Amino acid sequence: MEERRDTVYPYLVEAAAEAARVAAGVGAGALDAPSGCGDWDVRTLVNHWVVYSSHGMEHRARRLPLPEELTGRDFTADADWAAGFAAALDRAVAAWAEPDVWDGEIDLGFARQPAPEVATMLWAELVLHGWDVAHATGQEFRLSDGAAALLLHVVEKNAALYRQYEGFADPAEVG
Known part of the structure; x- marks a missing residue:
């Protein structure tokens, strides 16, 4: 599957709506619970999810650096954080709706990558951590079959790289 605007953008729209739905279902009492992502609690996971999957996605599209003020912020300190995330x-x-945004490369600070690949990796971040948040808070993260197929493609393509940065655990056998 080739990462292009027409193959990724519709799933970006879908996943953003689902992420907003899941975020709205996170109760304040769940924020201090374990997340299932290493030693992160749900609050830490949510803050990571919010900054990199929404703000990070917008800043990358606009070719702007992500301000340090955002990376250290506790979004969950705002009682209405889920609406802000949405x-x-x-x-x-x-x-990312703008067709020109999908052209050229994006400087990630440590490498330059084609814009469609960056969009797809950011989309996967949104989906995977959306699932993590949903799972940690007793919810489901729902994807269409097409979005699930794209996610499988992205994970298979990038798993070794993600493991280098401790983003993924070792492979596990599944039935």
Whole structure:
């Protein structure tokens, strides 16, 4: 599957809506619970999810660095963080709606990658951590069959790289 605007963008729209739904279902009492992602609690996971999958996605589309003020922020300190996340996701989706955004490369600070690959990896971040948040808070993260197929493609393509940065555990046998 080739990463292009027409193959990724519709799933970005889908995943953003699902992420906003899951975020709205995270109760304040769940934030201090274990997340299942290493030693992160749900609050730490949510803050990572919010900054990199919404703000990070918008900033990458606009070819802007992610401000340090965002990377250290506790978004969950705001009682209405889920609505803020939904609004940030809307801005990110709107930024990637522009066809020209999918052209050229994006400087990630440590490498330059084609824009469609960056969009797809950010989308996967949104989905995978969306599933993590949903699972940790007793919810489901729902994807269409097409989005699930794209996610499998992205994971298979990038698993070794993600393991280098401790983003993925070792492979596990499944039935």
